[in-house]
Amino acid sequence: MTLIEQLNWRYSAKKMNGTKVPQEKIENILEAIRLAPTSFGLQEFKVFVIESKELLEKIYKEACQQTQVLECSHLLVFAATKKIKNDNINAYLQSVANNRNLELSALDGFKSMLNGLVESSEEKNFIYTSKQTYIALGYATIAAAIEQVDATPIEGFNPRAMDEILDLKNQNLGSVTLMSIGYRDVENDKYLYFPKLRKKADDIFIRI
């Protein structure tokens, strides 16, 4: 199948059948997340990969009781950094220097740009880091389609409750989105049978 055929095949499954996704496919989806581009390359987020039934039960109750949370094979929780810290920036600059065989001082200009993030407020930092998680979410969605695995992005949940369940505040993190990964329930998910609904290309693309 071509990429476009895979993207037509995929849909946001509302009901999944509980079948486990092979680990190799999960790893490929996670690797796509790891390879997603981020602003400045900072990767200021974590992704929790959840299989624990006990945790899924708790999350389900805080995710508008969306059944795909219970019926999935794995649930991803995308959590963004709340406050960008000086230590993280310094560690990142060191890794850039090592990677490119540079003296740290060669990155002084870059450093002063990144310092702007450290000096900014937690609220602004979190908006900035949250945006990066959506790109990773997009990558994961496409990777899942290529792996012929169903994946549903989920924003319908209570982030405060999620932060408590995963103790995110103490990790300087805040939950942004979820993604259930699994296999569609072909008997019970009516959404599978709706035709793809998208705007026409001419209503989106302004070619000038």
Ligand SMILES: Cc1cc2nc3c(=O)[nH]c(=O)nc-3n(C[C@H](O)[C@H](O)[C@H](O)COP(=O)(O)O)c2cc1C
């Ligand atoms: C950021 C984001 C949040 C979403 N949240 C939910 C959600 O909470 N529950 C759900 O069933 N689908 C959710 N969706 C899926 C969309 O409803 C779905 O992608 C859209 O209707 C297009 O349908 P399709 O993905 O089946 O092609 C979300 C999608 C995105 C990108």
